Amino acid sequence: MRRIHSWLLAATFFAGMGLEAQSQTFVRMPFLQKGSYNKATVCWRISAAAALTVKFGTDSTNLANTSAASASNVDACMTLDSTKLQPTTKYFYEVYNGATKLTGSVRQTFVTAPLVGAKKKSTFWILGDPGSSGTPQTNVKNAFLRINQGAPLDGVIMNGDVAYESGTDAEFTTNLFTKYPDVFATNFIWSAIGNHEAVASTTGASYLAAFNFPTAGEIGGVASGSELYYSFNYGNIHFIMLDSQVSSRTKTGAQYLWLQQDLQATQQDWIVAIWHHPPYSFSGHNSDTEGQMMDMRTNFVPLLEQYGVDIVYTGHSHDYERSYLIDSAYGNSTDNNSKKARVVLDNKSGNPTTTGPYRKASMKGPHQGAVYLVSGSSAKLDAGTLHPMMYVQYSVYGSSVLTIEDTVATSKFIDSSGTVRDQFQIVKTRGTVTSAGRPALKQDAQKFSQMGRRFLFPANNTAPFRIYSLSGDLISQETPKGMWEPSSKRLPTGAYYFRYGAKFGKISIP
Numbered sequence: 001m002r003r004i005h006s007w008l009l010a011a012t013f014f015a016g017m018g019l020e021a022q023s024q025t026f027v028r029m030p031f032l033q034k035g036s037y038n039k040a041t042v043c044w045r046i047s048a049a050a051a052l053t054v055k056f057g058t059d060s061t062n063l064a065n066t067s068a069a070s071a072s073n074v075d076a077c078m079t080l081d082s083t084k085l086q087p088t089t090k091y092f093y094e095v096y097n098g099a100t101k102l103t104g105s106v107r108q109t110f111v112t113a114p115l116v117g118a119k120k121k122s123t124f125w126i127l128g129d130p131g132s133s134g135t136p137q138t139n140v141k142n143a144f145l146r147i148n149q150g151a152p153l154d155g156v157i158m159n160g161d162v163a164y165e166s167g168t169d170a171e172f173t174t175n176l177f178t179k180y181p182d183v184f185a186t187n188f189i190w191s192a193i194g195n196h197e198a199v200a201s202t203t204g205a206s207y208l209a210a211f212n213f214p215t216a217g218e219i220g221g222v223a224s225g226s227e228l229y230y231s232f233n234y235g236n237i238h239f240i241m242l243d244s245q246v247s248s249r250t251k252t253g254a255q256y257l258w259l260q261q262d263l264q265a266t267q268q269d270w271i272v273a274i275w276h277h278p279p280y281s282f283s284g285h286n287s288d289t290e291g292q293m294m295d296m297r298t299n300f301v302p303l304l305e306q307y308g309v310d311i312v313y314t315g316h317s318h319d320y321e322r323s324y325l326i327d328s329a330y331g332n333s334t335d336n337n338s339k340k341a342r343v344v345l346d347n348k349s350g351n352p353t354t355t356g357p358y359r360k361a362s363m364k365g366p367h368q369g370a371v372y373l374v375s376g377s378s379a380k381l382d383a384g385t386l387h388p389m390m391y392v393q394y395s396v397y398g399s400s401v402l403t404i405e406d407t408v409a410t411s412k413f414i415d416s417s418g419t420v421r422d423q424f425q426i427v428k429t430r431g432t433v434t435s436a437g438r439p440a441l442k443q444d445a446q447k448f449s450q451m452g453r454r455f456l457f458p459a460n461n462t463a464p465f466r467i468y469s470l471s472g473d474l475i476s477q478e479t480p481k482g483m484w485e486p487s488s489k490r491l492p493t494g495a496y497y498f499r500y501g502a503k504f505g506k507i508s509i510p
């Protein structure tokens, strides 16, 4: 009797252990968060609470390092030991329960970021309004992966509406994590919140629970104290993720004040900002009438441009809209249209294969122009028309790809059949222009020329450029280098004379 009792106890004990280990499967497959040159966080959701570890290493046949054990929860994240991570290095990882690899865990990889400031070529996949679980979402993903041909990505960035319709916990699982398990397990993912993540909970509770974004400036940038808005560095790029839905959009709000500090602090070559509600759109949503869109245009766009933002990705409208190189377009569409000659700094395509890239006169500095995109058709589609600030508008499913290498940024829109429907490039001038392989810039640097109200100066210019009123009063004197144009704030509408050495001419400010 006693013997039988012991046997039963032992059988129950071992069966229980076995059951527990076997029954844990991934509800949300491992996904990568908060990647930097020496940081990586692996997150997951499993079917029953357990403390798990992450084994990782550079040798695919021997995962030499093991993380500490996670809390015993169904949702957990483990930040890997930064002393074991080197920049720009490929690591393999798997998730374990004790000595047993968790059911469903396969050997995955990630590549750490380059050192901050490094000019490595980096590519980011930009998904807009992707969380709907429909066939178009799958088609857009497959088209991109087919075009990308397995080339390494440096990150996946989502601009909101990642869990339709209401941002419930179940919708995050079904419409987002279940749709991109392969992509999320092998790339660091970043997101801005959309309005649909703030329906079931106006504070975005399931969004905040699902992700693990930097709040303490741990991936670069100034600490925001919020996962709803934050920044991070990647190579020579500073990414800024803003919240156009839940947080205050006023100029006295915490988000604005944080952004001001963050922009003042960054020394990065490129500033790319991402948020949900577009400042310019004539599609599913109209930027002349919708509050969040107007707030972002009138409050946040001027601040970003003051500190030299280069590219802005948004969604919300389910189409593709891409602006010219523009600056200071803070009014509604009618107002901006009336000032088009002043706010559109380059009215050509920016396409490097046709009319040539947009040019910025220096790596940093205010009001040199930015390109604004609505890229919100990664799962849903709206009809639209061309907003006066936009070079192009397409109502087609697709996603965007941003590649930045040193002084050159290229953004492409790839539709759901894998066709590149639009591309633009921004080329910046670094110091004295000597970039080998960019003869156009080198040539530009050697001569002075005027194109309307824009001027090109030698990159090593030391001669003053003076602007006079028509009655001959000196209005301004500067010593510009590279591409330059008089600030619209300094010169009210009207005609002026300029003098530069022996050159003398007229400028008209519309």
Ligand SMILES: [Fe+2]
Pocket (backbone or CB within 6 Å): 161, 194, 195, 196, 276, 315, 316, 317
């Ligand atoms: Fe939206």
